[in-house]
Amino acid sequence: MSSKEESARHKEGMKTRRAVLGDAWVDNAQARKTAFDEPFQELITEAAWGHVWSRPEWTKRERSMVTIALLAALGQDEELAMHVRATANTGASAEDLREAxxxxxxxxxxxxxxxxxxxxxxTLAAMEEDKA
Structure with a gap:
């Protein structure tokens, strides 16, 4: 699906993705997108962000903690750091991360x-430095 005909799920996913990761992060990802990875970007926007992250049963904080624990368990270092940075938007605290x-x-x-x-x-130390 091209950006000219976005589904409702894609629009909801992009809204949630921006709320969690921030506009700058998403804009950067969109700018780096190529014809090769465009289908993948559409998939994660619709499936991960539009379907799973947008569900009302859990808060963004709860989803953040589960995601961080799963990424840590799977050894997905870059994604882990990205989602730790996203806690500034999800409300998950350092104490939440310790428990995870x-x-x-x-x-x-x-x-x-x-x-x-x-x-x-x-990542938390870098986030603190960025605040200073």
Whole structure:
């Protein structure tokens, strides 16, 4: 689907994606999009952001914590850092992230949690520096 005929799900997904990641992040991703990855960008906008993240059953804070725990467990470092930065928009606190990392340690393993904690700490520190 081209941007000229966006579905309602795509529009909702883009709205949610911008609310969570911020306009600058999404604008940058859109600017880097090519014909090769355009179908992928449409997929994540509709499926991840338009369907899953836009559901009313959980808050953005709750979805943020679950997403961060899953990314940590899977070792997805770049996505983990991106979603830690998004906590500025989702309302998940540093304490929420600490609790999520404890769950990762128990359910996905101490090495995964240990590595993820390093990334979370670095990202939170960078976010604090950006505020200063």
């Amino acid at each position: 990392m404890l769950h990762v340690a128990i359910y996905a393993g101490v090495p995964a949690a240990n590595h993820a904690i390093k990334i979370v700490k670095q």
